[in-house]
Amino acid sequence: MKEYNIVITGVGGQGVLTAANILGWAALHAGYKVRLGEVHGMSQRFGSVISYVRFGEDVYGSMVPEGKADVMLSFEPVEALRYVNYLKEGGMIVVNTKPIVPVQVSMGMASYPSLKEIRKVFEKDFKAKWIGFNAEELAEQAGHVVTTNTVLIGALTQIPEFPLDAEHVREVIKISVPPKAVDMNMKAFDLGIKAAKEILEL
Amino acid sequence: MAKVSDIVLWDKPGERVLLLGNQAIARGALEANIAVYAAYPGTPSSELTDTMAIVSKKAGVYMEYSTNEKVAFETALSAAWSGLRAMTAMKHVGLNVAADTFMSAVGMGVEGGFVIMVADDPSMWSSQNEQDTRVYAKFANVPVLEPISPHEAKEMTKYAFELSEKFKHFVILRTTTRTSHARGDVVLGELPEEIKQGKKKFGKFKKDSSRFVDVPSNARRFHPQILEKIEKIREELNNCPFNWIEGKEDAKVGIIAPGLSYAYVKEALAWLGIEDVKILKLGTPFPVPYGLLEKFFDGLERVLIVEELEPVVEEQVKTWAFDKKLNIEIKGKELVPRIYEMTTRRAVTAIAKFLGLKTPINFEELDKKYEKVKPLLPPRPPSLCPACPHRNSFYAIKKATGGKAVYPSDIGCYTLGLLPPLKTVDTTVAMGASIGIAHGLSIAQNGSLSEEQQSPEKQVVVATIGDSTFYHTGLPALANAIYNRSNVLIVVLDNLVTAMTGDQPNPSTGQTPHGMGKRIPIEDVAKAMGADFVAVVDPYDIKATYETVKKALEVEGVSVIVSRQVCALHRIGQMRRRGEKWPIYYVNEDKCTGCRICINAYGCPAIYWDEEKRQARVEPTMCWGCGGCAQVCPFGAFEPMKEGEQ
Numbered sequence: 001m002k003e004y005n006i007v008i009t010g011v012g013g014q015g016v017l018t019a020a021n022i023l024g025w026a027a028l029h030a031g032y033k034v035r036l037g038e039v040h041g042m043s044q045r046f047g048s049v050i051s052y053v054r055f056g057e058d059v060y061g062s063m064v065p066e067g068k069a070d071v072m073l074s075f076e077p078v079e080a081l082r083y084v085n086y087l088k089e090g091g092m093i094v095v096n097t098k099p100i101v102p103v104q105v106s107m108g109m110a111s112y113p114s115l116k117e118i119r120k121v122f123e124k125d126f127k128a129k130w131i132g133f134n135a136e137e138l139a140e141q142a143g144h145v146v147t148t149n150t151v152l153i154g155a156l157t158q159i160p161e162f163p164l165d166a167e168h169v170r171e172v173i174k175i176s177v178p179p180k181a182v183d184m185n186m187k188a189f190d191l192g193i194k195a196a197k198e199i200l201e202l
Numbered sequence: 203m204a205k206v207s208d209i210v211l212w213d214k215p216g217e218r219v220l221l222l223g224n225q226a227i228a229r230g231a232l233e234a235n236i237a238v239y240a241a242y243p244g245t246p247s248s249e250l251t252d253t254m255a256i257v258s259k260k261a262g263v264y265m266e267y268s269t270n271e272k273v274a275f276e277t278a279l280s281a282a283w284s285g286l287r288a289m290t291a292m293k294h295v296g297l298n299v300a301a302d303t304f305m306s307a308v309g310m311g312v313e314g315g316f317v318i319m320v321a322d323d324p325s326m327w328s329s330q331n332e333q334d335t336r337v338y339a340k341f342a343n344v345p346v347l348e349p350i351s352p353h354e355a356k357e358m359t360k361y362a363f364e365l366s367e368k369f370k371h372f373v374i375l376r377t378t379t380r381t382s383h384a385r386g387d388v389v390l391g392e393l394p395e396e397i398k399q400g401k402k403k404f405g406k407f408k409k410d411s412s413r414f415v416d417v418p419s420n421a422r423r424f425h426p427q428i429l430e431k432i433e434k435i436r437e438e439l440n441n442c443p444f445n446w447i448e449g450k451e452d453a454k455v456g457i458i459a460p461g462l463s464y465a466y467v468k469e470a471l472a473w474l475g476i477e478d479v480k481i482l483k484l485g486t487p488f489p490v491p492y493g494l495l496e497k498f499f500d501g502l503e504r505v506l507i508v509e510e511l512e513p514v515v516e517e518q519v520k521t522w523a524f525d526k527k528l529n530i531e532i533k534g535k536e537l538v539p540r541i542y543e544m545t546t547r548r549a550v551t552a553i554a555k556f557l558g559l560k561t562p563i564n565f566e567e568l569d570k571k572y573e574k575v576k577p578l579l580p581p582r583p584p585s586l587c588p589a590c591p592h593r594n595s596f597y598a599i600k601k602a603t604g605g606k607a608v609y610p611s612d613i614g615c616y617t618l619g620l621l622p623p624l625k626t627v628d629t630t631v632a633m634g635a636s637i638g639i640a641h642g643l644s645i646a647q648n649g650s651l652s653e654e655q656q657s658p659e660k661q662v663v664v665a666t667i668g669d670s671t672f673y674h675t676g677l678p679a680l681a682n683a684i685y686n687r688s689n690v691l692i693v694v695l696d697n698l699v700t701a702m703t704g705d706q707p708n709p710s711t712g713q714t715p716h717g718m719g720k721r722i723p724i725e726d727v728a729k730a731m732g733a734d735f736v737a738v739v740d741p742y743d744i745k746a747t748y749e750t751v752k753k754a755l756e757v758e759g760v761s762v763i764v765s766r767q768v769c770a771l772h773r774i775g776q777m778r779r780r781g782e783k784w785p786i787y788y789v790n791e792d793k794c795t796g797c798r799i800c801i802n803a804y805g806c807p808a809i810y811w812d813e814e815k816r817q818a819r820v821e822p823t824m825c826w827g828c829g830g831c832a833q834v835c836p837f838g839a840f841e842p843m844k845e846g847e848q
Contacts, residue, residue: 036385039327047584060465062384065546067563085572102582106811110580
């Protein structure tokens with residue numbers, strides 16, 4: 001495989017960097033050349049964030065160019081839409097449908113689009129396959145909302161032709177989270193797998 | 203995923219690991235047997251310093267968080283003068299702070315290897331300006347190395363120490379956000395015995411006043427020496443392992459790719475499916491080695507330089523070609539933008555245009571499609587965290603001044619106070635500048651209290667500055683304001699940590715990475731300097747903060763209020779690790795009148811508007827329990843949830 005490109009989007013503080021790091025280590029263990037791109041500092045404070053995960057034989061830069069992401073993993077619907085131009089035509093979007101409303105919207109300075117509108121852009125204009133579900137609810141079922149990113153990573157491993165083995169990814173998560181949170185995260189991972197499978201089989 | 207602190211110290215040569223560019227540089231410094239490291243944090247350089255903080259004790263390396271880049275530079279430089287390998291790191295604007303020492307000491311050279319890591323931030327992801335450190339390097343006649351990946355960053359760090367020692371000259375290791383904050387596969391090398399055993403190294407300074415005293419008679423001698431050195435280094439770099447020529451040997455078209463641009467060029471060429479091209483990969487954008495240019499240009503008819511930001515390589519190449527009277531077309535900034543960061547898209551577009559080809563993706567069409575998406579997107583700028591004490595300080599300042607003061611502020615998380623609804627940041631220039639600017643604004647609009655005439659209309663000036671910034675460059679400005687008698691209120695937003703760059707300690711924290719620093723309370727400094735009014739408040743008590751600001755505004759002269767409350771992000775992080783809980787607030791629906799004061803004046807990101815019920819709501823996953831909302835709500839609608847309800 002020459003290259004596989006993932007973009008991860010969300011709101012600063014949601015665990016976007018952690019998710020990228022987990023996928024990066026899984027790719028490294030699978031023997032690929034790996035590049036992750038991220039932005040730190042002030043940009044992280046509840047602002048919009050994007051991280052890049054690239055692996056394969058031929059990867060150089062750490063940023064995925066626009067129009068070249070095989071898949072987008074998004075922690076928040078508007079933050080998925082903000083970076084839709086990174087997705088290649090016919091790419092996949094795995095998205096947590098629970099919105100985080102920006103202060104500017106609450107202040108009445110801007111409005112938040114409906115989930116239907118967002119989905120339409122992905123499916124119609126960008127010809128993407130939409131795998132959207134409320135990952136936060138599933139994370140709560142698993143034990144705590146902090147496992148939302150584990151739910152989403154679980155779902156990601158189920159998309160067709162995803163090059164990393166779900167069990168490899170699971171192993172990395174196992175050693176990345178605090179020991180007492182392992183069971184909860186494994187449960188979250190399974191719930192994500194189940195959610196994606198259900199959507200993909202529809 | 204092992205802990206980074208473990209990986210960086212792993213005695214496992216040949217092991218493949220995933221490291222952040224900055225962490226890889228720390229590993230490179232250890233592999234190079236570094237002895238002294240000193241820096242002030244600045245994004246995107248901070249993780250190098252943080253990594254050194256974690257590993258230094260075990261590795262026997264002296265490491266400090268200095269109060270600013272200039273003193274950090276001087277600490278490391280002195281170690282290099284004493285024959286030790288030493289390093290300092292900073293972001294691009296940090297070099298401006300260190301520039302005085304940097305430019306003056308370069309002629310003195312060093313004994314031990316001295317590496318200055320400077321992280322540039324093209325596109326300004328977390329910076330107040332966009333500047334190209336390679337221009338500084340050229341200005342100072344200091345060689346600059348620029349890696350293409352975390353692995354190369356590690357290798358280059360070792361090489362940088364060797365180069366510095368060989369020529370007894372400074373060496374800059376320049377990264378950008380995309381190398382400092384890129385993670386990539388890194389192959390670990392050997393660690394020296396001293397590092398493995400954690401054996402501390404001591405140097406010896408040999409006095410030499412003809413070298414270490416920058417009087418004009420010496421400085422006159424230095425300048426020609428510097429020029430001679432840099433030309434020798436230019437020669438040396440013909441054999442630098444990070445410079446090479448690749449691609450088709452008899453190609454007519456060549457591309458010069460300095461630093462990270464090489465990565466984008468390689469991807470662009472693969473994407474375009476072009477093989478009939480020769481590439482000069484340049485790890486040393488200054489000085490460009492002429493021997494290598496000679497080899498590269500042989501047989502070429504057209505050359506494109508794909509370079510990020512300033513035409514540093516382009517100017518050297520064009521000058522060289524002009525002097526050689528080469529009849530070769532050389533293009534650069536005509537096709538490659540001079541602003542913002544390089545991307546594969548930019549590289550592919552420039553190369554396609556240069557060769558008269560179509561880009562692999564129709565980017566214009568993609569942009570057109572995206573233009574239609576833009577109106578749907580609400581803005582989401584970064585914001586002050588929930589429970590951030592600065593929000594309360596700004597809220598109290600605004601209320602006490604009726605929003606009518608001028609509010610100079612500084613570099614730190616609190617710069618975000620510029621956003622609505624707080625809007626209490628009118629100027630931000632550079633570290634420590636808020637106090638200098640406040641003083642100047644007051645002098646210009648009110649006059650000085652030391653003068654006989656003052657303006658009949660008083661303009662209130664309230665500056666805000668963070669604790670780390672106060673110690674960085676706020677101190678001389680405070681002395682200046684007190685001495686020259688302006689009428690300003692300075693609120694030091696003391697959250698006891700350097701929060702924006704990742705919770706590094708500073709004199710207000712007192713702790714060092716080794717646990718044995720000495721705390722310097724800001725109020726003691728202000729009193730000792732002779733401020734006319736000094737007070738300490740807890741911004742979580744909004745009313746008390748408001749009243750103290752009111753009181754300070756009555757005082758003529760320089761007032762200093764230390765608004766002290768630990769950084770919320772820092773506190774919550776620690777509580778999470780300890781498994782502790784904090785109170786979570788909710789809106790009592792019977793009491794909320796929908797007045798929106800909590801949203802339109804206070805603006806905590808955990809509070810949102812419920813359109814259906816026309817009331818405010820708290821997002822429980824984002825509430826960090828400061829209770830500020832309960833203090834600003836005139837109707838007492840915010841209440842903490844009872845245990846068990848959470």
